[in-house]
Amino acid sequence: MEAKGIKKNTAIWILAVLVLFVLSIILGIIMRLNQGGAVHLEPGTFYADMTVHGITMIGIWFVAGMAGVNFIMERYVKTSYWANTFALVMTVIGVVMLWVSTLIGDFHAGWTFLYPLPFKIAWSAWATPMFLWALAVLGVGWLVWVLSLMAALLKKYSISQVFAWQHFRNKNPEVETPPFVLISMVSLLGVLTCLIAAVVLLVLLFAEYYSHGTFVNDALLIKNLTYFFGHTIANEMLYLGLAIIYELFPEISGRPKWKTTWYVAIAWNLTLFFVLLAFFHHLYMDFVQPQGLQIVGQLASYLASLPSAGVTVFSVIVAVYRTKIKWSLSNLLFFIGIAGWVIGGVGAVIDATISNNFLLHNTLWVPAHFHSYNAMGNVLFSLGFFHWFSVEYSKRKGQERLSSLKLSFLLLGGIGFLAAFYVAGAESIPRRYSSYPVEFTSAKLLATLGAVFATVYLIAILLFFSSIFKRCLNMVLQRS
Template sequence: MIEISATEIKKQKKLVLTWSITFLTVFPLLIILGLLMRLNQGEKISLGMDNFYVLMTLHGLGMAGILYSIAFAALWYLIGTRYAKLNTGTGYFVFFMVLAGVAGLVIATLIGKFGAGWYLLYPLPFKGTFWPTWATGLSIISLIILGIAWLIGIIHLVYALAKEFGGFSNLLGWQYIRKKEVDRELPPIVLITTVSLVPGVIAFIAGAVFLVMFLLQHFEPTLAFDPLLLKNLIFFFGHTLVNITLYCCIGWVYALLPEFTGRPWKVDKVVVYSWNATFFFILFAYFHHLYMDFVQPLPFQYAGQIASYLSAIPATAITMFGVIAQLYHSKVKWGVIPLSFLLGTAGWAIGGFSAVVDSTIAANKVLHNTLWVPAHFHTYMLGGVVLFILGFLFYLSHSKEEQEKDKMAKFGLWLFVIAVHSFIATFYRGGLRSIPRRYSDYGGIRIEYTHSTGALLAQIASVFIGLLLVGLIIMYVSIIVKLSKRKIPSAGA
């Protein structure tokens, strides 16, 4: 078993702080882009269609990128200070490559006005565009840089873990199935890191394939690829990236929650079966993005619904019941960290349920590309992932006692959570009223009810976005004040 030196821990702390400060800076800016979009849809400001789609593209790419990056960085920190020796030089290399990719995307969108949406659905970036071709090229190259950075990070982390725990199959917990007694216990965070990040490798390879095809098309415009194949590659990449972001967060919930409840949370056979099944559900669930492509082979459509439904079994019966078993009659003191984890799990459960509803082909027919879709992924991301990340940042900045007594942080958290769910409720309502997504405004719709309802819901949403920003700022003050005053608690202590 590896010994991590104090110097090494200090280096890893610096790295995770660099990531955290980047997240804390970028995240509210991206929320403001969302606010501007909703204000425009609510007809309170006039951005112009071009600026709306530029902001939509940056908001989508930025949020998916920054949330994945901080989730990965948090896992890197916990693994690198507890279980395996991770090279901080590689860590910084990944950080600066990500920064370069982000800078490229910011230039391509804000200066080049690239506005193809986060998913660059082929052949949209090349046909009827309102932005110059250099912006398309820069976006593709920036995304390739991001993909390479993340791939290097994942490979380094998983390789270091495999070396430490005696092989890749041990990281998946197969020794629990092969033997009655294991030689060395597998920490749940290691199992979950593997299950989350290995599908990530496959997704980034799929991403690399479609981005190289895009690059070829960029330099040779007469080329024409199969749009259905490209759609499969794009959604496999995008869906998996977002999905594994959540699972990365669950990794540290398993690792950190027991520190507050005093109840161990260990790997056993059930946990191994559950997370190994999740590995496959992550890979096959993306098919639910293509239900409305009727030419997609029928077995893939079935696979999408079945994998999406089955993913609810390990998520709820194992992890969510695991959270309940941790907290039930535990005498836990409701500091801001366990509270963030509990409320994040609730957001995950609600967002997951509405995702399952949308993953039902018969329902998708009338919910696909309505506001129901942003409703469910905002519940999942803003009401789940972001709360897990905030919980982790409180863990970095606050001692156990401080996080219990910090009333301001708890007030900020509750305000944020209430505002988030109220904001998301306007999306759900919009979805149920068939309001289309990705509309810069609803003025072009000739059904007056749809136009007026869409605009009204966007106005209400803007108020709650303002409120959630207030909650976020309150938490920021608490985190930044504590970070500047004290040394970070040593991990694993």
């Protein structure tokens, strides 16, 4: 019953993610149109829009990765249906609270809700506590889910096995750790860490809010904790998607399963450690942060991303180069997604280099790179999984229609949308402006172009949406 339950829950996760994704894209397009001058939003409304867009996108693609990992993990260990369902219920409640606090309560401190913004009330007074409680609800649901998946893996594998340490020196160890298990565990431990950071952060924020000024926070501590949580979760959700790719890409392509080698094991162990330190690069402009931590931030940014990207790209190239591949929509999405992830990753590493950050900090280069590895990376990882899942487990099988059109729109829309960000970033156009002053001569044009291409991207997503949605809805409505 539980395996069926996980399948049904996975279908519900997919439906929820797709609906929220489409709504969040529309919010994004409205923001770009406002920056382009085609529509007019009050600044408060723009920032409320930006807040809900950012936090929803991070949330949905995190749970999409978790749902996919949970579903595939059933191949190796037995996972908890109840933890999965609990997370689902808490996510629904949390998202409703978030949307109410921002769209009705007008809370607009941005998805990073940087201290002390949440306490500078420029919206309904109840919106601040509701926003913070929404995060708490989401955090509790996800924490339980993550702990349950970790427990499931640790029942079967010892700590050294689950992190593939036996592969460091031994080519053929007695117990082999599948890459999926290794990367899932690396990601889950990272997620656990950043969720604990979020708990500490929320406790401190609640303490200040409910003490009415008797207790005040240290701004540097809160900013460090905010990015410990925010940066780390944004990275770990990518790794969840990669765990799925390591499992499904060879399988869908008709190639032998990928194995954990010593360099794969080392690369992912480096990622496990260094991704927890990379967030310091968000504080380069905070002069009170000690210089040592700034250098740690730069080095960790390289050491967390480059080894894992290197082995993943190497594995994919070996898998596809001069070999007969059974291409389908899913593995094409995986393949393009890895390219998007790598391009965005290079953009991120450029920005994480201190000397470059002096120029690029808080310009549109920042949304350019994080939209690259999300909109054209992580989204495609999960979309590939959604498509595979819906076809594999649905009774409504049949020829996939309009595949080329979907991919063409996705590529055209995605690349155009990102190019508008990159060009603007290179021209030092600042981010987080609701509208641009005339001095930024190309800003409005680029924003409008961004909105047009994002609309093409949205059409592609709607085409995917229609086929995946129908199949998943069928699964949910099926009687067990």
